[in-house]
Amino acid sequence: MNNLFQALMDIVGEDHISNRQEELFIYSWDLGTTEPHKPDFVVSPRTTKEIQKIMELANREKIPVVPLGGGLSLAGLAVPFKGGILVDLKRMDTIIEVNEQARYALLECGVSQGQLTSYLERNHPHLTHSEPGAPPTATIAGNAAIHGQGDLSQPYGFNSDMINGLEIVLPTGEVCCFGSCSIGAGWFTQHPLPDVGLFLGWTGTTGIITKISLRLFPCKKIRGTALFVVDDEDQVPEIYYKITHTQMCEDIVAFSQTIPPYAGGLHHFTVNLAADSEKELELKQEIIFDDALGKIIQQGYGGYLGFTPGLQHPQISKTSDWRKGGGFEYVGGIMPVSQYPECYRRGKEISERHNIPYTVLGRCIGAAHAMMFSWTYAFNRSDPETIHHAREAMRETDELALELGGTIWKPGIYGQKLVMDRMDPNTLELMKKIKQLLDPNGIMNPGNWEVKS
């Protein structure tokens, strides 16, 4: 271990390595309900070259490597279950290039969502990216590594569908590029070359993304949120359908929660609109709320609550801190939109069983092709009983997501097992072969997506 420490220190420098109890403690914890596991070392490299050397060393010594971005994925996905080297990637935070014409940004993997948002606002006000509702310290690469979604997922799909290219350090230490950059043609497209899908959604089990080319989108002068409400969950799928038909919005989220009390039992929709002029904005509002939803409003099933200009940057919501306990975790299911009512009803039951005020939310992905439906469970970090309840509720919800015909997004180890138990055996076998090919010594984020023989 001493030799390993020295070897790692030679790679990253003495300020950027630790095996002291304080760092091992902090990096053993996820922010959710996952039990802590300590790494043996924490390193925070600055360059791809350093990461490459770390991987070569780890592969030679057969020691686990766990990549960490913002550490906000909440499902224990970067908890070092088998110890090893925790690689905190947040020092890799250079915005290398923004190509205004081709609308993409080339980023080092540790660039945070907040950093990119702010950079674009200040330097390229005509461009924006699909920002998740996560705290702004979440990284762009961490989000892609788990197939995240953001506030442009309605028109453009998953955030991981917005990638033009990747630079990856493989578990065996080679650096590979994917997309047009691989033939020296710049970073403007992923297709039509062979896919980068080997690294997206794999939660860091096939390599470390060191650079990422992310698609940017037009940012209109006026952006804001229209609010619409209905009291019957059965109406929600139809409303998603009608709104997406208009092709007029940037984001559609339906939510329901016990707190504040006026919101309980109701289903609010936040519909993000963008326009370059008041005229365009009015037209969009008319098309959505008069033409598409007018009937529902006239019949008294739903109400339009107005438009608020300006997009709120993501905040930790009040319900998340409901227990005044600094803890919450959620299950995200990628669900058929038609299942919103059942997701809501069954989720509410689970919450009630565990004495947690319910908070559910469905974000529309694509033209209502799917929704990310989240069931959030708050807990009090200082009360083990509430942690236990939240954990149990999460497990029941993992099962529910599958039972209702969906799949679990960024599942923790428990959910991963449920998914793999149901997976087509040939697909599973292929996953295993890919993993063996890329990571012959099984060093990458072990514990996750491990296909048993």
Place this chain on the structure above:
Amino acid sequence: MSLADFEYGDIIHRCFRCGYCKFPVNWMDVNNCPAYARYRMESYSCGGRLWLTRAWLMNEIQWTDHLAHILYSCTACKNCEVKCPLGINVDILNMIRAAKKEMVEQGKIPTAARDFLESIQLHGNPYRIPKSKRGVWMDEAGIERYQGQEYLYHVGCVGAYDTRAREAAKKLGRLLQKCGVSFGALGEAEPCDGNEVNHMGEEGLFEMMVEDNISLLNSLGVKKVITLSPHSYNAIKNDYPRYGGKFRILHYTQLLEKLIEANRLNPTVEMRIKVTYHDPCFLGRWNAEYDAPRSVLKSIPGVSLVEMERNRESSLCCGGGGGNFSMDLLGGSPDSPARRRVHEALATGANILAVACPKCLIILEDAVKVEGLDDKLIVKDIAEIAAESCGIM
């Protein structure tokens, strides 16, 4: 001490570690916590410190030098409190200070912190220089002793002892004289105000100092105080009243602003400089005074004022608060906050980095030297710029 006995034991677990506390208001990067900027490990972020404190109080980890280093590297710059979205934000620094206090009570603090406190106790300053030398600066500047004038000019330890800061202290004194302000200073009788002692968790010593200082000032009939340092200003304004010390207190930039408004200060020399201003934490975030220093600078002929991207509430701390000016737990790296900060100043195209705090003055000037920027950027106190514009050299 157990968690149950800790003053904030009922709320310390409420930090989610979402990381908002690392950002400036506009989110431009995750480096606005100076200790996190320097070390870039989660342990050195505000959330890291709170989680580690809790783990220590719950006996999940043991006290180590490293743990003490992590806690004492907090400069109390208040960025975390401004950015934290949760209701516990108002108590974040109280929690850190209470943890330091516990370390003080157990006698387990970094050596540099112990040396600092020992020197304050022995000499009334962190420099280990005898008290008798505290008045040298005012004799050099021909400043009167305080004898019931309208204002007491409290210069503070750094302004009294540090060669560079003394220049600023003297220029301010001469400027006030030129404006006809009735003031005096205490010289070797001036006590340390204790702001750093407080933020280092030495509550007992702080209380003693404050009580002594209040009775001294009261016995001299002091009603109004001007300070050179925002750190002194903060302690006298926000902490002394709890102990019965009620003084009308002004940071010197506030007084200069008033003097300009009243036409008593008329800067006339055309300066022809491009200036960017660095907000000191104890004037800005702690006391919401962002405008007075800027208004003074703007009223000086030939000053073109440009802002760094991180300014006002978002300003990046130079790394000198909470005793770190003396302990230097954040120095020694290109990632040290002051070394990052001078590059931000340079990026504005300014040739002068203006400050309103003697600690910022020294730390940033050192950073300019270490970064080899001496020929591009000069660090000056606003008092110096104003004085020069009034022909005081």
